[in-house]
Amino acid sequence: MTAGKPLIALDAMGGDGGPAMTVAGAARVAARDPNIRFILFGDEGLIAAEVARHKALGPCVEIVHAPDVISGEDRPSQAIRRTKTTSMGMAILAVKEGRADAAVSAGNTGALMAMSKLALRTMAGIDRPALAGILPTLGKHNLVMLDLGANTECDARNLAQFAVMGAAYSKIVIGVDLPRVRLLNIGSEEMKGTDTIRDAAQLLREAEHLHLSFEGFIESDRLGRGEADVIVTDGFSGNIALKTVEGTARFVTDLLRRAFTSSFRSKMGFLLSKPALHLLRVHLDPNNYNGAVFLGLNGLVVKSHGGANPHGMANAIGVAKKLAAERIADRIAEDLAQIATKAAA
């Protein structure tokens, strides 16, 4: 990255909102940061039409035509054969070839992960990359959780490495000095859970001088209580937990809507409560926590929610920008050396 001039490769065709949403998101970022530059990959005509609608974007975008698009139904194994011709694949290749500092896509997660792994390769010292996301809490800081689904099965070393990567992410994106890291488990006592989790805890307890504070296990009913800055888990459990949070939040707000429309009196109450309920919606809106990252690759790839709006896309681009500026890979490498020494001993 040219100092202070981040260059983001954008898959303009990904997500439910397509080029209109992606370009509007980029425009929001450009309006705040005139130094940012974008390469937009996708249907040239469609993208140019959208770019024309946003004055702020004009001077800082380059459009590169991509003849093909990855759909939500495409299997990862098929998608990787189309890396060179798709908007998603071409954005990743721009990172690989040093033409961009990070890639952002709102497209098919499995395809994005498979393409990114294949094109960028896993960084030295990391056995497996992980998908890290941000969740709201009632505490001072938002929470980083990983892995959210890149690896269905993990060993203790994988989990310890995720802890290091997640802590670096928390420090850079959330701004926590010494992140409190916990392993997701089905009990908080030391003997709970699987051998893998107990071994990972052992590795983290023994490792010294890590840029994190390991604080044992956490149960999933405490996710949002602000008792951890980073929660580490395998991709299966992480995906289950993340989607259960999303589903339950929607469940409760649906119930709330039903309750509020159940009588004239409660409808009146609803009108009076609107500003309060608006606060609730803001707090639960996934657009405010948008931007999950594949950590542990030789290059930055950020995944936006498929249903993101321009505000959400701007947040995902913001995450990419911060991680690129702060050189997250270097920070992770420092801590990894610690873990590697301990695991070998």
Place this chain on the structure above:
Amino acid sequence: MTAGKPLIALDAMGGDGGPAMTVAGAARVAARDPNIRFILFGDEGLIAAEVARHKALGPCVEIVHAPDVISGEDRPSQAIRRTKTTSMGMAILAVKEGRADAAVSAGNTGALMAMSKLALRTMAGIDRPALAGILPTLGKHNLVMLDLGANTECDARNLAQFAVMGAAYSKIVIGVDLPRVRLLNIGSEEMKGTDTIRDAAQLLREAEHLHLSFEGFIESDRLGRGEADVIVTDGFSGNIALKTVEGTARFVTDLLRRAFTSSFRSKMGFLLSKPALHLLRVHLDPNNYNGAVFLGLNGLVVKSHGGANPHGMANAIGVAKKLAAERIADRIAEDLAQIATKAAA
């Protein structure tokens, strides 16, 4: 069970509410069903004092003194040595020895599970028992989910057996004729998830004449949408999902409370909305879904929430009563024969 005369063994000392809560719960059931009988295990003096406060209970309880109590901190491995002297253990032994139709406890889950397994043993055809619970949905029926934490790791055969047990539970306790069963997974496509889950799906697809309709995978953001009557998973993921639901529901209602107290206007709105918000609270109150069951044992043991109120305890006793009356073990055995034939083929 003497026909129509269910006899429930109650651990009167379990749970945060102790004998006062347990006895009050039993009294609620007795007020509705004069045929029910209880054996209350625990501190004789404390229990007798509570029983004296509930007229309905007098004619239908027997009190058996238990000198010892299992606490929330006791490890399962230590608890099992105290089966014969604790209120929890003695309630389970009453089931084992045929002196009661079911045991109900609000105490330490791990201890209850370990004691129950050791005393009652696993039923023929079942490799491992599972903990099954009930969750609210936006659909017509509540949902049965299992395993909620009895087995941290499971193979495909275990999961297929859980499906059969969960379906029997749904039929008897929820009243669903042909329960729609789904496996919890991190994607709904056939190739998603671990080998274990895909193999379990294969077993369930191939088994014929089961008393259930197997409908593939479900993701955890769809738990409460009414798209399944039974959701099957290993105890680790199930515990994560269940506790994430509980934690997120509390998170959202905490946010709501904050929102409602943020201004005078929203406080007024809150007052007007009280009946609506009451409905919400009823729908989310775990007391209304109380009573998780250890399925697959030679004998019925029901776990109540530790924080249950008398209404919740009455619901847990109600679950025990229904399962005993409908002879759930026989229904499970029929379907198991199907699975066993397929797995051996």
